[in-house]
Amino acid sequence: MSAFGPKMPTFSQLAPGVRRLLAPNPSMMTGPGTNTYLFGREEIAVLDPGPLIESHLRAIEKIAAAPIRQVLVTHTHPDHSPGAVELARATGAELLGRPAPKGEHQDATFVPHRVLDDGDRILIDGIEIEAISTPGHASNHLCYRLLELDWICTGDHVIDGSTVVIDPPDGNMTHYLQSLEKLKNLNCSALLPGHGEIIRDAERSIDWIINHRLEREEKVVAALGENPDISTDRLVPHVYKDIDKNLYGWAERSLLAHLLKLEDDGKAECIAGNWRSTA
Ligand SMILES: [Zn+2]
Numbered sequence: 001m002s003a004f005g006p007k008m009p010t011f012s013q014l015a016p017g018v019r020r021l022l023a024p025n026p027s028m029m030t031g032p033g034t035n036t037y038l039f040g041r042e043e044i045a046v047l048d049p050g051p052l053i054e055s056h057l058r059a060i061e062k063i064a065a066a067p068i069r070q071v072l073v074t075h076t077h078p079d080h081s082p083g084a085v086e087l088a089r090a091t092g093a094e095l096l097g098r099p100a101p102k103g104e105h106q107d108a109t110f111v112p113h114r115v116l117d118d119g120d121r122i123l124i125d126g127i128e129i130e131a132i133s134t135p136g137h138a139s140n141h142l143c144y145r146l147l148e149l150d151w152i153c154t155g156d157h158v159i160d161g162s163t164v165v166i167d168p169p170d171g172n173m174t175h176y177l178q179s180l181e182k183l184k185n186l187n188c189s190a191l192l193p194g195h196g197e198i199i200r201d202a203e204r205s206i207d208w209i210i211n212h213r214l215e216r217e218e219k220v221v222a223a224l225g226e227n228p229d230i231s232t233d234r235l236v237p238h239v240y241k242d243i244d245k246n247l248y249g250w251a252e253r254s255l256l257a258h259l260l261k262l263e264d265d266g267k268a269e270c271i272a273g274n275w276r277s278t279a
Helices: 054-064 083-091 171-186 201-228 232-239 244-266
Strands: 009-015 018-022 035-039 044-047 069-072 094-097 119-122 126-134 142-146 152-153 190-191 268-271 274-275
Touching: 018 054, 018 142, 035 054, 035 190, 035 232, 044 054, 044 119, 054 069, 069 083, 069 119, 094 268, 126 171, 171 201, 171 244, 190 201, 201 232, 201 244, 201 268, 201 274, 244 268
Parallel strands: 044 069, 069 094, 152 190
Antiparallel strands: 009 018, 018 035, 035 044, 119 126, 126 142, 142 152, 268 274
């Protein structure tokens, strides 16, 4: 995981009818905070209102300065969706996205009025937006493509300046890599991430993430070869020599995701909690 970039402005006009408001929830995991996007001018769709922070919800309404018709979410992690229900209640907007799966770190309050599937389209103030199913970071993750600009809002599928945690069982490394390939093949002109600045060189950024994950997978295979029959927690220092020890807890989650992918690929097996290579 690398560091997030310099401090971001709280508010940015990115294109006509596309605005970004930074939620006040900076942290190690969220970087500068969660990006909330607003689409439209006369009527507004809001994407990822973030955690339930009253001041942020009021700031969204103030900046919108027009009726909010729809609230979209990329996924139901606690830094992306909990503000959605309250914003929809206060404005009468329709809630769109995919429901929260069972499990930890999920916002069960998010119950969409309309469940979006891959390829579904939304129209707001003349702006057409397409939902793209991108499971991996979260099983219910959607990206949103602004068709005219050919920009894609990526939530936590791709973020700027850092890698995301893949936390099994809801996080799935096999699906994540497949969803990265899917995003790359759309050849969009820019990515609007859930955290950090707009990414102009989409293809190069996605390639970097794919290569970074595959390099990490090679390190896992090598470490398993040198340390057979090892538990996930004891394997972490062998694979993540480059990260701060304070991040080992999260690294262990992503390591497990790599190991489960290797198991799916027939390259590793787990016996009584200990992993070994079968390649
Ligand atoms: Zn997330």
